[in-house]
Amino acid sequence: MSLDTVVEDIRDEARARAEEIRDEGEQRAEEIVSEAESDAEDILEEAEREVERSIEQEREQTLSSAKLEAKQARLEARRELLADVREDVEEEVAGLEGERREELTRALLDVAAEEFDGDDVQVYGRADDEELLTDVLDDYEGFSYAGEYDCLGGVVVESEGSRVRVNNTFDSVLAEVWEDNLREISDELFQ
Incomplete structure (x- = not known):
């Protein structure tokens, strides 16, 4: 190679x-x-x-x-509608007149009167109801009209002797009824 x-x-x-x-x-x-x-x-x-x-x-x-x-908007709308309904009811109650107003005022005063024994019971009410209350109180011994109370109607009754105060205004009754029936009211409105 x-x-x-x-x-x-x-x-x-x-x-x-x-x-x-x-x-x-x-x-x-x-x-x-x-x-x-x-x-x-x-x-x-x-x-x-x-x-x-x-x-x-x-x-x-x-x-x-x-x-x-959307849920918050619906809830707000419901709250507003419930507030409007309550306002309408308050206006309706405040606008009661004549025998119906007297009948309701007497019923509230009767319930409040059960809490008092004796004289010197002061009754307060709506300024527009002074004449009605003065007339109604003629039927209650020891009860007298003591002045106005900012409310839709009804009575606030108190006595220094028994140190008791009973708020039987249309407002307090409405608040209780409203609270007790709010679910039914809401269900009826928002079916």
């Missing part, structure tokens, strides 16, 4: 080895690129899922917030 043949064999071997290394490098590069593309797809899919979760969470929060605002 001549030296040229050996050199040529070594060169062929080197070329083959270089080709082999190049093929391995290209194969490894393709694997790296493939892994990188796969990782990029996974990252992209995860990012898309995260965006979808964020969008869904934002949608849920917005929907929940809107529902809460």
Whole structure:
């Protein structure tokens, strides 16, 4: 074998080895690129899922917030309507006249009178009811009109001797009836 043949064999071997290394490098590069593309797809899919979760969470929060605002608005509207109804009832009660007003005033005074034994019982009432109360009190021994009380009607009765005060105003009766029947009133209004 001549030296040229050996050199040529070594060169062929080197070329083959270089080709082999190049093929391995290209194969490894393709694997790296493939892994990188796969990782990029996974990252992209995860990012898309995260965006979808964020969008869904934002949608849920917005929907929940809107529902809460709507509920608060409904409750406020109901409160306002109940307040309007109560105001209308108060106006109706305050506007009672004649025999009906006298009948109710006497009934409230009768209930209050049960708490008192003796003389010097003072009765207070609405300023507009002074004449009515003075006439009614003629039927009650020891009872006298003592002045006005800011109310829709009815009586406030007190006595220093017994240290008792009874508030039997239309307002107090209305407040009690309103409180006791608020659920039914609300159910009737908002069926």
